[in-house]
């Protein structure tokens with residue numbers, strides 16, 4: 017059976033998923049004050065990358081993620097998504113592109129408390145896909161985020177990190193080409209935040225392109241490429257050397273974790 021990573025690559029080759037050319041974003045406040053949020057951003061992101069966009073508060077990280085997620089448009093410049101400039105598209109056309117290509121994790125849109133986890137995850141497909149197919153997609157998405165077996169739980173029965181996982185499953189249901197999130201660890205305690213970052217690493221190991229913003233250094237450090245913004249400009253773009261990825265690395269990491277667990281339990285060597 018083809019691995020997930022092979023599946024992703026088969027869906028579109030290995031490069032050039034996202035390209036920004038001279039992208040600028042200026043907000044206009046009610047008092048007609050111009051607020052420059054992004055200036056002259058040139059950026060290419062390939063399939064299979066795991067990218068953290070970081071910088072101090074106000075540096076433009078959310079603005080960049082919103083533009084990449086087709087939730088907002090640049091004031092000038094081009095945004096090529098799979099080679100197609102999405103800037104001239106209407107809001108409705110952009111929504112279509114988003115639905116077919118992007119998995120945007122909206123943590124502000126919480127899970128519906130009265131619906132089971134699987135119903136929540138199915139939501140994006142409610143009007144688009146027959147219920148049996150929808151159900152299968154949702155079960156697969158839940159497996160991918162490590163929530164297999166929790167389909168009939170209600171959100172209140174899950175931990176904060178599990179609820180966040182369910183939101184990620186909701187974004188994965190369409191099998192998107194890129195997973196995007198603004199500040200994935202916000203409002204989470206340190207441990208839950210680490211759990212979410214670890215999940216993103218595992219999804220990326222399985223071939224998923226992941227892009228998120230963060231103001232936290234430790235969270236940014238978990239990515240394989242770190243783009244630092246300063247006052248709306250790219251101050252640095254660093255690929256983390258040695259952070260190769262792929263299913264074999266995921267397996268090695270799992271082995272390492274089980275060795276670490278046995279060291280903690282005082283049975284080191286049994287796994288060697």
Ligand SMILES: Nc1ncnc2c1ncn2[C@@H]1O[C@H](COP(=O)(O)OP(=O)(O)O)[C@@H](O)[C@H]1O
Pocket residue numbers: 043044045051052053071072073074075076077078079080
């Ligand atoms: N809707 C908006 N209207 C006016 N100014 C905005 C708006 N959103 C963001 N900004 C401004 O744009 C700049 C970048 O904001 P943002 O992208 O939210 O930064 P970050 O997420 O890195 O904190 C900041 O100066 C912020 O105040």
Ligand SMILES: [Mg+2]
Pocket residue numbers: 077078079199
């Ligand atoms: Mg922000």
